[in-house]
Amino acid sequence: MSLVIGLMSGTSADGVDAALVRIEGEGESLCLEELAFVSCPYSDQVRSRLLVLAQGEEGGSRELCLMDALLGHLFVEAALEVCKTAGLKPSDISLIGTHGHTFHHIPQSTDYLGRAVRSTLQLGQSSFLSETFGCPVVSDFRPRDLAAGGQGAPLVPYTEYLLFRRTDASIALLNIGGIGNITILPAACSPDEVLAFDTGVGNMVIDELVARYSNNALRYDEGGAWAQRGVVDAAFLSWMEQVDSYLPLGLPKSTGRELYGKAYIQRLLEQADSRRLSSSDVLATATRFIARSVKIGLKRFYNADLDYLVVGGGGSHNLAILNALEQELGTAVHTWQDFGRDSDSKEAVAFALLAWQRLVRKPNTLPSATGANHSVVMGKLEL
Numbered sequence: 001m002s003l004v005i006g007l008m009s010g011t012s013a014d015g016v017d018a019a020l021v022r023i024e025g026e027g028e029s030l031c032l033e034e035l036a037f038v039s040c041p042y043s044d045q046v047r048s049r050l051l052v053l054a055q056g057e058e059g060g061s062r063e064l065c066l067m068d069a070l071l072g073h074l075f076v077e078a079a080l081e082v083c084k085t086a087g088l089k090p091s092d093i094s095l096i097g098t099h100g101h102t103f104h105h106i107p108q109s110t111d112y113l114g115r116a117v118r119s120t121l122q123l124g125q126s127s128f129l130s131e132t133f134g135c136p137v138v139s140d141f142r143p144r145d146l147a148a149g150g151q152g153a154p155l156v157p158y159t160e161y162l163l164f165r166r167t168d169a170s171i172a173l174l175n176i177g178g179i180g181n182i183t184i185l186p187a188a189c190s191p192d193e194v195l196a197f198d199t200g201v202g203n204m205v206i207d208e209l210v211a212r213y214s215n216n217a218l219r220y221d222e223g224g225a226w227a228q229r230g231v232v233d234a235a236f237l238s239w240m241e242q243v244d245s246y247l248p249l250g251l252p253k254s255t256g257r258e259l260y261g262k263a264y265i266q267r268l269l270e271q272a273d274s275r276r277l278s279s280s281d282v283l284a285t286a287t288r289f290i291a292r293s294v295k296i297g298l299k300r301f302y303n304a305d306l307d308y309l310v311v312g313g314g315g316s317h318n319l320a321i322l323n324a325l326e327q328e329l330g331t332a333v334h335t336w337q338d339f340g341r342d343s344d345s346k347e348a349v350a351f352a353l354l355a356w357q358r359l360v361r362k363p364n365t366l367p368s369a370t371g372a373n374h375s376v377v378m379g380k381l382e383l
């Protein structure tokens with residue numbers, strides 16, 4: 001039995017999530033119990049530099065170097081906080097898995113100085129965790145899958161396969177964070193039968209719209225109330241669908257802020273202005289587009305019935321997203337809260353589990369999700 005902390009900073013750049021779990025066994029016989037979860041928000045200042053750096057146009061190697069260390073310290077604070085919440089001491093912890101923060105993700109082959117390269121960059125110096133906790137720390141998971149021909153994402157489906165597969169029901173687990181991603185676990189599925197991919201944009205566009213419309217007073221549309229005051233504009237929605245370059249891609253596929261950043265928002269706002277739409281109508285339509293992207297992905301890649309669709313991630317607190325999903329998919333959607341579970345902890349828990357598999361030297365990927373040529377043991381281990 002081991003006490004493991006998992007740390008995650010997602011594409012929304014809203015803060016560091018930390019989960020403390022108890023793990024026993026490994027692979028398909030692994031048992032995991034969630035003991036505590038905390039979310040430590042970034043200050044406005046940190047968040048705004050994270051977003052600038054992730055955009056890739058400003059900030060050079062000096063700032064990335066500083067940000068790497070700053071995030072490392074913030075990850076230590078989040079890990080200490082989750083220990084305190086669980087009533088444990090740092091010396092009780094056996095292992096930490098830390099995802100870091102994604103600064104850039106280029107899973108498609110890209111010509112660079114005459115060579116075709118693919119790359120993904122997560123930062124947040126893990127050595128500060130080693131120094132503070134004195135236990136093994138696993139970080140930098142994604143590049144190993146990328147090296148084996150995979151996208152380096154999504155990685156959570158492997159953990160969902162272990163934790164949530166059922167023999168009697170087919171389940172879709174939809175996560176609406178900054179990006180949307182879905183894992184489908186058909187009844188009694190084998191690892192090869194799991195279907196998973198990023199569905200496209202999640203909250204990151206509506207967050208940015210809310211920040212602009214509120215002159216940076218708000219970070220997101222609380223409960224989806226602003227979008228619910230508006231009306232979906234059918235023509236604007238179909239324009240969003242047409243200009244989205246991610247939706248037509250085949251599997252395996254993953255995306256990030258690279259596609260839905262500043263240039264995308266600029267184009268969206270120009271289009272909304274030319275249609276004279278109110279802020280509520282733009283938000284209603286952009287919110288509906290999150291659900292439309294899920295529908296397009298499901299229709300194209302999965303044509304069988306689903307017994308449950310469970311929504312998690314920050315988007316599950318947005319009623320406008322949940323309503324849009326029900327309308328687009330024509331089916332009831334559940335949230336993790338409906339099953340008595342935390343909606344926000346899944347990704348942090350996943351990195352605890354992935355780290356555990358790394359420590360015991362067992363594969364921790366699902367090639368059916370990432371497109372890798374074979375499964376690998378991801379993560380760099382600091383003892």
Ligand SMILES: Nc1ncnc2c1ncn2[C@@H]1O[C@H](COP(=O)(O)OP(=O)(O)OP(=O)(O)O)[C@@H](O)[C@H]1O
Pocket residue numbers: 009010011012013014175176177178179180202203204207219220221222223224312313314315317318347
């Ligand atoms: N009460 C709420 N009402 C509406 N939206 C919310 C609420 N709480 C969180 N959110 C949304 O969820 C987002 C954060 O979600 P989450 O933490 O799951 O994303 P992430 O992990 O950063 O992203 P990803 O999963 O893409 O890496 C916020 O930016 C916001 O848009």
Ligand SMILES: CC(=O)N[C@H]1[C@@H]2OC[C@@H](O2)[C@@H](O)[C@@H]1O[C@H](C)C(=O)O
Pocket residue numbers: 010011102105120152153154155156157177178179180181198254255256347
């Ligand atoms: C490169 C990267 O950081 N991708 C994230 C992002 O956020 C959601 C989605 O896009 C998913 O593909 C992935 O994160 C989760 C944790 C994953 O790997 O499953």
